[in-house]
Amino acid sequence: MQEDRHGKKTGGLVVKVGGSLAPHIPAIVPVLQDSPRPLLVVPGGGLFADAVRTSACANNADAAHWMACAAMDQYGWLIAANGLVTTTQIAVPETTTVLLPYCALRRHDPLPHSWDVTSDTIAAWVAKTAGCDLLVLKSVDGIETGGNVAPCIDRAIATDTVDPCFIPFVLNHRIRTFVMNGSDAGRLAGWLEGKTVPGTRLGTTF
Numbered sequence: 544m545q546e547d548r549h550g551k552k553t554g555g556l557v558v559k560v561g562g563s564l565a566p567h568i569p570a571i572v573p574v575l576q577d578s579p580r581p582l583l584v585v586p587g588g589g590l591f592a593d594a595v596r597t598s599a600c601a602n603n604a605d606a607a608h609w610m611a612c613a614a615m616d617q618y619g620w621l622i623a624a625n626g627l628v629t630t631t632q633i634a635v636p637e638t639t640t641v642l643l644p645y646c647a648l649r650r651h652d653p654l655p656h657s658w659d660v661t662s663d664t665i666a667a668w669v670a671k672t673a674g675c676d677l678l679v680l681k682s683v684d685g686i687e688t689g690g691n692v693a694p695c696i697d698r699a700i701a702t703d704t705v706d707p708c709f710i711p712f713v714l715n716h717r718i719r720t721f722v723m724n725g726s727d728a729g730r731l732a733g734w735l736e737g738k739t740v741p742g743t744r745l746g747t748t749f
Contacts, residue, residue, distance in 0.1 A: 555635030555675045556580045559666035560725065562589025562618055563682040570728040571680070572625040575639045578735045582639040583673060584627065585666040586619035592662070608656035609649070615662055616643045633672045642669065654708070661706040671716045678734070679705070680725025685743035686710075695744045713745050720745040 564571065575582055591614035600606040623629045623641045630636065631646045644665060653668055654660045663679065670677035685692040686704045693700065699710050705722070713720045723742030725731055734740045
């Protein structure tokens with residue numbers, strides 16, 4: 544990760560916007576647009592993925608996987624409707640851009656077809672592919688384990704905050720990752736400006 548002469552982080556950043564943050568999207572998008580770093584936004588699945596979980600195809604691994612990936616595109620359009628452009632290409636953009644990941648996932652098919660893999664691990668794969676750090680926005684203050692938020696994680700732990708494949712994937716591929724509450728736009732803006740905010744670091748410290 545590059546830094547400027549003032550020590551601020553530079554270079555591209557992948558930002559995963561969780562589906563539970565849908566009500567906060569109008570407040571989140573302007574903060575992402577003002578980011579000093581170019582952002583590639585990876586959408587969660589949200590209510591669109593929830594529809595897959597309750598569908599007749601939920602127990603068909605292949606069908607459910609691709610339907611859930613398509614759900615990410617739908618949530619991506621919901622985010623983009625607030626003033627962002629979209630892309631189907633995994634690359635550092637010039638300006639804040641929403642990735643519609645379905646086509647790239649179909650082309651590469653990089654991950655197991657299982658509910659153990661959700662948009663969390665897909666976002667980590669995007670960050671690995673793009674050569675970027677990863678910021679994961681949730682509706683909680685970080686990765687919770689045993690009822691508490693872990694400030695730093697350097698090994699696999701039991702948690703319901705992210706999918707089971709996420710932490711091993713991030714650590715195995717050495718993706719510098721931060722998980723935080725995205726419902727507080729001011730906190731998000733502060734993190735993007737290099738300030739210290741509550742959350743969970745994975746791997747090498749930002």
